[in-house]
């Protein structure tokens with residue numbers, strides 16, 4: 001579905017990169033294995049990066065060739081396809097070693113990228129906030145470091161020097177390499193320090209938020225599942241939602257009124273994907289650290305995607321890795337206006353919605369309310385003037401919205417059950433709050 005072809009003419013006009021995609025299917029590759037689905041996803045990633053897939057080759061081998069990864073015969077096939085399609089790059093669905101990238105670049109005559117390199121490029125294009133940019137830059141340098149050797153050999157050859165300098169083994173390339181390595185290590189340290197600072201500021205903001213005792217809800221899910229569309233639908237946040245992968249890289253946070261008695265802080269997060277480069281997992285842990293502090297996760301699943309079960313379990317694995325699997329989670333089956341492909345189990349608290357048409361959103365709000373509203377209610381308290389001292393503790397322990405000085409002090413506030421218990425004598429038409437739902 002992602003392989004819609006453009007004519008080469010159009011591609012040239014658009015100045016897009018057009019890429020031949022190559023995947024290796026091999027039992028020894030395990031998670032890094034390629035198949036039709038992962039190649040279709042790679043094509044979508046290329047599209048996100050502003051490129052266009054013009055051909056795909058899936059090779060099966062017992063194990064990768066240490067030298068050329070897919071075997072020389074297959075590389076020749078790739079080279080022919082590159083020429084026929086006038087491709088400007090070859091992108092592998094698997095991770096390549098620096099020397100394999102070098103060999104393949106030479107053999108195909110065009111730029112060769114691997115999946116991690118492509119994802120890093122996309123993140124670099126899309127990061128907007130200071131923290132996002134710093135994180136991507138850090139991940140890029142960490143990705144680059146082990147690849148420096150290969151790059152230099154390549155550049156030397158391109159420049160026409162044979163690599164054997166007249167002064168002996170320690171040619172200019174090597175000296176340059178050491179300088180560059182030192183430079184990059186320095187750069188990495190500097191970026192880490194800057195990140196530390198940005199995060200320190202953010203954690204203070206978070207503490208302030210926690211003091212307010214407003215529950216935090218985090219939207220998580222596979223990339224393109226519809227997370228931003230959902231946040232827009234329920235808060236009118238105006239976040240761009242696009243049919244491309246990794247559209248959102250920075251956390252957006254909004255206030256959401258779930259019910260009469262429940263307000264929450266809700267945030268959109270970066271999408272998850274299989275084979276996320278580990279440098280990025282590390283770099284983005286901090287953004288996703290927010291998850292650890294969430295009171296509730298909404299796991300958005302695109303059930304119109306035939307791969308949704310696999311995508312959901314990739315997300316759950318990452319949630320586990322981020323130590324957020326203790327947090328209550330509602331599965332949100334999205335895009336139910338399209339089609340539900342396959343079976344799903346009947347879990348409690350799972351909701352089917354369409355973020356696009358709005359179907360099921362009220363049921364989702366009820367589910368959030370059930371999970372979070374443990375007897376918290378918005379009430380009007382008629383406080384006698386001789387009890388004015390209680391206002392102080394109300395400001396501390398509840399969310400005071402309005403105070404009117406009438407015959408009594410009329411306070412409109414969202415109160416947790418403990419406060420309600422203390423004040424029930426002053427609340428008009430008082431009824432006991434709902435039982436805990438846990």
Ligand SMILES: Nc1nc2c(ncn2[C@@H]2O[C@H](COP(=O)(O)OP(=O)(O)OP(=O)(O)O)[C@@H](O)[C@H]2O)c(=O)[nH]1
Nearest residue numbers: 224225226227228229242243246247248271355356
């Ligand atoms: N048919 C249909 N399309 C939807 C629905 N929700 C989202 N989409 C579409 O799915 C695509 C992805 O939506 P986004 O909200 O950008 O997805 P996301 O999860 O934020 O994606 P990333 O930020 O890239 O991780 C967009 O083209 C949306 O219009 C839905 O309920 N039904």
Ligand SMILES: [Mg+2]
Nearest residue numbers: 227228247248
């Ligand atoms: Mg998004």
